Each structure stands twice: as structure tokens, then as C-alpha cells.
Amino acid sequence: MVAPAPSGSTRALYRAPVRFVVVVFLLLAASACASSDAAVGGDSVVRTASGQVRGTVAEDYRLFQGIPYAAPPVGERRWQPPAAPEPWLGERDATKPAPRCPQDKPADGAATSENCLSLNVWTPKTATRLPVLVWIHGGAFVNGGGDRYDARDLATRGDEVVVTVNYRLGALGFLADPALAPSGEAGNYGLQDQQQALRWVRDNIEAFGGDPGAVTIAGQSAGGISVCDHLVAPGSRGLFRAAVIQSGPCQAQATLAGAVKSSVDYSSRHGCADRATAAACLRALPAADLLDAPQFFAVAGIGMPGPVVGGSVLPVAPLDGFRRGAAVPVPVVVGTTHDEFTYFLAEQVAATKKPVTPDRYVAALTSVFGDGASVASHYPLALFGGDASRAYAAAVTDSGFSCAAQDMATALAARAPVWAYEFNDPTSPAAATIHAPFPLGASHTFELPYLFRFDGQVGPLDPAQQRLSDRMIAAWTGFVRSGAPPVWPRFGAVQTFRADGVAVTKSFAADHRCAFWSGFTRH
Structure with a gap:
């Protein structure tokens, strides 16, 4: 005769003590071994608090x-x-x-x-x-x-x-x-x-x-x-x-x-x-x-979801918190690439088939900033060889990335050590992954192949790029080890990483027209 199957609540009672004992045993055993010195000597197996992993x-x-x-x-x-x-x-x-x-x-x-x-x-x-x-x-x-x-x-x-x-x-x-x-x-x-x-x-x-x-x-x-x-x-x-x-x-x-x-x-x-x-x-x-995402905010017209300000998880917006002295006072490196927005503009042009042309230049700026004419007066096409795409991307780069980073560095430096950098190598192998009808310069993401490998996705570095990669890895890892990048002045100057060498500049704010953007009001 087959005994009747236990009800759902009875099954839970039968399972709970056994599962509890097993879980407690595993936690105690893993915790006891998690800091074992044997795990760090080149072994392929490491004990974590949840169990062993073989790498x-x-x-x-x-x-x-x-x-x-x-x-x-x-x-x-x-x-x-x-x-x-x-x-x-x-x-x-x-x-x-x-x-x-x-x-x-x-x-x-x-x-x-x-x-x-x-x-x-x-x-x-x-x-x-x-x-x-x-x-x-x-x-x-x-x-x-x-x-x-x-x-x-x-x-x-x-x-x-x-x-x-x-x-x-x-x-x-x-x-x-x-x-x-x-x-x-x-x-x-x-x-x-x-x-x-x-x-x-x-x-x-x-x-x-x-x-x-x-x-x-x-x-x-x-x-x-x-x-x-x-x-x-x-x-x-x-x-x-x-x-x-x-x-x-x-x-x-x-x-x-x-x-x-x-x-x-x-x-x-x-x-x-x-x-x-x-x-x-x-x-x-x-x-x-x-898989389609809600859009909470926009960077230069590009909508995205993301962290929400308000409540206990993120009570204050970062830049406001930096200015109020609410950031944890730790050493910080802040940096951008010289031509951040060309990456995004290339994507927009590929999707819409509508490049920014001279006759659409002021209108394109107006769609982002409101007062497009004022912005155009500070970014005249003549300074960009008549290329409206380059001029438009420069304005958005400066307002949304370069000068924003300058503001962050200034606020953070009031309470803790800060170092600033700009990546400016337009020859980055990442450029080969993006197609654009205008020069990309040193665009968004272009510094990443100098720090990480992207085998099969991004081409190899040439000798000059490898030397730049060596310098950047030394700077980043030096900061991780000591909290200060080696041979790199604190904020006030900006370290520039280029294929032809590393330089220090004090003209970053002027180069990116940050005085104009600090007084600019979007309409």
C-alpha cells in the first residue's frame, strides 16, 4: 500500500530542518576556509563564503x-x-x-x-x-x-x-x-x-x-x-x-x-x-x-534609464552632493576623452541617415541647448573647417562631458585629493568599430583598449599605442596601489594621454570653453 503524499505545507515541514542544517553547515565550512592562505598560491580552486570555485x-x-x-x-x-x-x-x-x-x-x-x-x-x-x-x-x-x-x-x-x-x-x-x-x-x-x-x-x-x-x-x-x-x-x-x-x-x-x-x-x-x-x-x-527601457534622463538628447535620486539608496544627486561636501572623502581620478560625443553622433547619423549639415547646424544646437545661436557663436564652423558635425559634437562634448568633469573635479578637490586626465589619441583601434562620415577624433570609449584587451573585437595596438597603453596601465595601477597616480600633478593641471607622449596642460578649461558653459542657461 502506498502512503499518501504529504500536503504542500507538510512537505515544507519535512524539508525545512534538513535544508537548514545543510545550509548552516555549508556556510560555516566555507567561512572557515574563505581566508585560507592555500587559496592564493596559484591554485585553480578557491573557497568563497558560498562554496568552492574552480577557475x-x-x-x-x-x-x-x-x-x-x-x-x-x-x-x-x-x-x-x-x-x-x-x-x-x-x-x-x-x-x-x-x-x-x-x-x-x-x-x-x-x-x-x-x-x-x-x-x-x-x-x-x-x-x-x-x-x-x-x-x-x-x-x-x-x-x-x-x-x-x-x-x-x-x-x-x-x-x-x-x-x-x-x-x-x-x-x-x-x-x-x-x-x-x-x-x-x-x-x-x-x-x-x-x-x-x-x-x-x-x-x-x-x-x-x-x-x-x-x-x-x-x-x-x-x-x-x-x-x-x-x-x-x-x-x-x-x-x-x-x-x-x-x-x-x-x-x-x-x-x-x-x-x-x-x-x-x-x-x-x-x-x-x-x-x-x-x-x-x-x-x-x-x-x-x-528589453526596451524606460527613459528617465537624457545626455545630449540621448535618453536612458538609470539610478534615481531621492530616498535612502541615493538621497542626493552626485554633483550636488560633491558641492555640499557630502561625498566620501577618498582620492579620485576624473577624466574624459577629447571628443566624447562623436561616438554618439555617429550612431545617430547611422540610425537617422541625417548628418548635421551647415544649413542644419544652428537648428541641431537649438534642439539640445535651446539657444542654438549663442552656442554657434562660440563654436563657429570656420574653426572646424566648415564641418558642422565636428562643431556640433565639440559643443556637446564640452558641455556634457569635459566641463562637467571639470566641475566635478573642482567640487571633489575641496575635500580630498583629485587627479584629472584627458585621453586624446584619435588613432585608437576602437575607431575601426565605428563608421562615421566625419572625423571621430578621440571619442567615447576610445581609451578602453589601452587598459583592457578586447581580443577579436578590437584590433591590436601598434608600437606607439602600446607605449601609451604602458603609460596608462602604470598610471591606473599606481593609483590603485597607493591612491596617487605616479608622476601626475594633482587637479589644477590635467594629464593628457596622447600617442606621441604624455603631457600636462593647464589650458583644459579654456580649450573646452568652460567659462562659457558655466554661465550658459538652457532654454
């Missing part, structure tokens, strides 16, 4: 990929703050990348999944109490992934541990519909993922040979904006000792009211207009239906 050991570095730093944000955990990762038995394979977070058409065809909250750890072959660089990828908060950034050179030549992170993107990372958090704060899930990753680093990086007390956070573009947010976010305090902001227009932040409106409209467009059932409706949608 790859190469000739001069080790790489551990796809390590979960949080529980999968799926089902009821979709649009919830990240939870701690669940322990596992045995060795977890960490020899290949985990899926990236859901995004529309990843540039290199990488796999995506909602179960994406993972990170990658690069170390020298042997490592003991080395400084740590945590890299936050860019991609307008809608695309990208930590696995794109091959950090072996930063790790081996800088004698440091490098961590690259995935975090939730687009609607899944930043939707601020109040229905999703009736008793709390909606939005900022991707930013909280980054904080959870930093907590994982604090608790686990010693097992990989890193020093949890010597963490530098760095990011480019949306990653740079994220670094700005961490400088003023209460939940990020104490998790890093220095920061690098690369091409981050940190003045562009979403207000809570604007994000809520955009998010509610987004929910309605996706069939979840009823406020009483919106949360359940949204969580029932396939991730593939949520």
Missing part, C-alpha cells in the same frame, strides 16, 4: 568567471534588492563567463539571462593581500557585461586583483514603478546590485589574494556615473578607498518624480496599467518583453 590558471594569471555574488533576481525576486547568494556543494565551474543581464542584441552575441548577478576575478599567478580594482561596465545602463573586459594586463603588470561585475540593466535594473515596492523604494536595483558586489568583495576577495581594505572602484560612461553615485550613496560607504570616473556625465541623474512617471507609463505600455495588479502583471512578463 583557470594561465602562465602569469588566474581567472575565475561567473561567480554568483547574489541570488538569481527571478520570480518574486525580480525588482527586489539583491539577496545573498545561496551556498553550493562541491566545486563550481568558474572557467567560462556567466550570461550577461538581459539586453537587446548584445554587441558580440553573448548569452543573456535574468540569472546574471555574477562577477569575474583576475589575479596574478600568485597573490597575497594585493590592492583590488572593481570595474563597473558602461553601456547607457541598457547593455554590456563584465566579461567583455579582459583585465589580465591590469592584474599582472599592476600586481593587483581586478573584479569585473554584471548588474541588472534597463527596465529590470531601474524601473521605478511604485507598485513594485508598496512599502519601500522602487528603482535603483542595478545600483544596489553593484553595492552587493562590493560587499561580496569585502567578504571574499582575501581568498583570491586581494586586500578587502584596499578597494578602488572604477567605471566608464554609465559605469562612471555609477561611481559618482557610490561616492554619495550611504550604502556604499566603507566599501572602497578610492575611485576612478571615466567619461561619466554625472550631472545627468533621474529625479524620483520623473522616473516614477516614466515607469508608470512604461508599465501601462506593457499591459500592466491597473495599479492594483501592476506588480504581479510585470513579474509575469517574459524578460524578452522587457
Whole structure:
């Protein structure tokens, strides 16, 4: 005779004690071994607080990929703050990348999944109490992934541990519909993922040979904006000792009211207009239906989602916080590329087939700034060889990136050491990945191949570029090790990285017309 199957509640009672004992055992065992010195001597297996991971050991570095730093944000955990990762038995394979977070058409065809909250750890072959660089990828908060950034050179030549992170993107990372958090704060899930990753680093990086007390956070573009947010976010305090902001227009932040409106409209467009059932409706949608992102703010007319200012996660906008002295007082490197906006303009022209022509120049400026004639008077076409695209891109670069970085550096330097740089190598191999009917100059993202490898995506460096890469890696890793870039004056001057050498300039503000932009009011 077969005994009747236990009811759902009875099954839960039968399982709970066993599962509890197993989980507690795993946590205690992993915790006891997490800081073992044996893990840092070139072994392919490292014990973390959640379990063992088996990575790859190469000739001069080790790489551990796809390590979960949080529980999968799926089902009821979709649009919830990240939870701690669940322990596992045995060795977890960490020899290949985990899926990236859901995004529309990843540039290199990488796999995506909602179960994406993972990170990658690069170390020298042997490592003991080395400084740590945590890299936050860019991609307008809608695309990208930590696995794109091959950090072996930063790790081996800088004698440091490098961590690259995935975090939730687009609607899944930043939707601020109040229905999703009736008793709390909606939005900022991707930013909280980054904080959870930093907590994982604090608790686990010693097992990989890193020093949890010597963490530098760095990011480019949306990653740079994220670094700005961490400088003023209460939940990020104490998790890093220095920061690098690369091409981050940190003045562009979403207000809570604007994000809520955009998010509610987004929910309605996706069939979840009823406020009483919106949360359940949204969580029932396939991730593939949520790849279009709400737009909370714009940088030079380019809309994107992102972190929301207001509430406990991000109570103040970064630039306001910097000016008020609310940023954590740590050493900071702030930098831009000389021609940031040509990258975005090239994308716009490719999509619309409408380049900026001389007869459309003032109108194009007006669409962004309101008073296009005033801007055109400071950016006359004659200074750009009559090329309206170059002139337009220069105006947007200066207002949205260069002078914004100057403002950030000025505010931060009132309380902590700051170093500023400009990347100005128009020969970057990244240029080959972008097609434009005008010169790109040293555009957005163009410095990245000098710090990371993008094998199969970006061509190799020539000898002059390799020398520039050597200088930049030495500067970045020197900052991570000591909190001060080697042979680089503090802000007041700007370090310029060029293919023909490295120079120091005190004319950065004048070159980018920052006096004009400081007094300019958009209409």
C-alpha cells in the first residue's frame, strides 16, 4: 500500500530542518576556509563564503568567471534588492563567463539571462593581500557585461586583483514603478546590485589574494556615473578607498518624480496599467518583453534609464552632493576623452541617415541647448573647417562631458585629493568599430583598449599605442596601489594621454570653453 503524499505545507515541514542544517553547515565550512592562505598560491580552486570555485590558471594569471555574488533576481525576486547568494556543494565551474543581464542584441552575441548577478576575478599567478580594482561596465545602463573586459594586463603588470561585475540593466535594473515596492523604494536595483558586489568583495576577495581594505572602484560612461553615485550613496560607504570616473556625465541623474512617471507609463505600455495588479502583471512578463527601457534622463538628447535620486539608496544627486561636501572623502581620478560625443553622433547619423549639415547646424544646437545661436557663436564652423558635425559634437562634448568633469573635479578637490586626465589619441583601434562620415577624433570609449584587451573585437595596438597603453596601465595601477597616480600633478593641471607622449596642460578649461558653459542657461 502506498502512503499518501504529504500536503504542500507538510512537505515544507519535512524539508525545512534538513535544508537548514545543510545550509548552516555549508556556510560555516566555507567561512572557515574563505581566508585560507592555500587559496592564493596559484591554485585553480578557491573557497568563497558560498562554496568552492574552480577557475583557470594561465602562465602569469588566474581567472575565475561567473561567480554568483547574489541570488538569481527571478520570480518574486525580480525588482527586489539583491539577496545573498545561496551556498553550493562541491566545486563550481568558474572557467567560462556567466550570461550577461538581459539586453537587446548584445554587441558580440553573448548569452543573456535574468540569472546574471555574477562577477569575474583576475589575479596574478600568485597573490597575497594585493590592492583590488572593481570595474563597473558602461553601456547607457541598457547593455554590456563584465566579461567583455579582459583585465589580465591590469592584474599582472599592476600586481593587483581586478573584479569585473554584471548588474541588472534597463527596465529590470531601474524601473521605478511604485507598485513594485508598496512599502519601500522602487528603482535603483542595478545600483544596489553593484553595492552587493562590493560587499561580496569585502567578504571574499582575501581568498583570491586581494586586500578587502584596499578597494578602488572604477567605471566608464554609465559605469562612471555609477561611481559618482557610490561616492554619495550611504550604502556604499566603507566599501572602497578610492575611485576612478571615466567619461561619466554625472550631472545627468533621474529625479524620483520623473522616473516614477516614466515607469508608470512604461508599465501601462506593457499591459500592466491597473495599479492594483501592476506588480504581479510585470513579474509575469517574459524578460524578452522587457528589453526596451524606460527613459528617465537624457545626455545630449540621448535618453536612458538609470539610478534615481531621492530616498535612502541615493538621497542626493552626485554633483550636488560633491558641492555640499557630502561625498566620501577618498582620492579620485576624473577624466574624459577629447571628443566624447562623436561616438554618439555617429550612431545617430547611422540610425537617422541625417548628418548635421551647415544649413542644419544652428537648428541641431537649438534642439539640445535651446539657444542654438549663442552656442554657434562660440563654436563657429570656420574653426572646424566648415564641418558642422565636428562643431556640433565639440559643443556637446564640452558641455556634457569635459566641463562637467571639470566641475566635478573642482567640487571633489575641496575635500580630498583629485587627479584629472584627458585621453586624446584619435588613432585608437576602437575607431575601426565605428563608421562615421566625419572625423571621430578621440571619442567615447576610445581609451578602453589601452587598459583592457578586447581580443577579436578590437584590433591590436601598434608600437606607439602600446607605449601609451604602458603609460596608462602604470598610471591606473599606481593609483590603485597607493591612491596617487605616479608622476601626475594633482587637479589644477590635467594629464593628457596622447600617442606621441604624455603631457600636462593647464589650458583644459579654456580649450573646452568652460567659462562659457558655466554661465550658459538652457532654454
